[in-house]
Amino acid sequence: MTTDGIDPAPEERRIVDDALCWQLAYLHGQNEITLTASGPECTIQALLALVNLGAHVRALTSDEATPWQMAVRRLTLVTDELLATLLVPLDDATDAQAVETWQRALSEVHALQ
Numbered sequence: 001m002t003t004d005g006i007d008p009a010p011e012e013r014r015i016v017d018d019a020l021c022w023q024l025a026y027l028h029g030q031n032e033i034t035l036t037a038s039g040p041e042c043t044i045q046a047l048l049a050l051v052n053l054g055a056h057v058r059a060l061t062s063d064e065a066t067p068w069q070m071a072v073r074r075l076t077l078v079t080d081e082l083l084a085t086l087l088v089p090l091d092d093a094t095d096a097q098a099v100e101t102w103q104r105a106l107s108e109v110h111a112l113q
Contacts, residue, residue: 019057019060019069023057023069026053026057026072029049029050030075039089039095040083040099047086047087050083051080051083054077054079055076057073057076058073058076061073067112068109068113071109075102075108078098079102081098081102084098085098
């Protein structure tokens with residue numbers, strides 16, 4: 001709505017950035033990962049969605065340079081590493097490091113929002 005109370009024509013409305021929509025969808029998907037005493041868990045559907053969304057986010061933001069965009073890109077990389085531990089568990093120390101790195105990256109994104 002404009003300051004005079006008249007709604008602008010559709011072509012004048014601000015179009016939301018496509019990359020931002022993908023980034024927000026990706027961040028919403030992070031809620032599908034739960035940490036349990038035995039490690040991270042999520043459904044296979046969530047795992048596949050996060051991997052695909054992450055690849056799309058990285059492609060859309062390859063030359064972005066804001067701190068938040070860089071943090072989201074980093075989160076996509078560490079999330080892939082975390083999800084890989086679900087498919088091919090390594091030793092406990094490596095898996096724990098993947099969880100810790102993911103938690104730091106997720107916290108960094110939230111701090112920059």
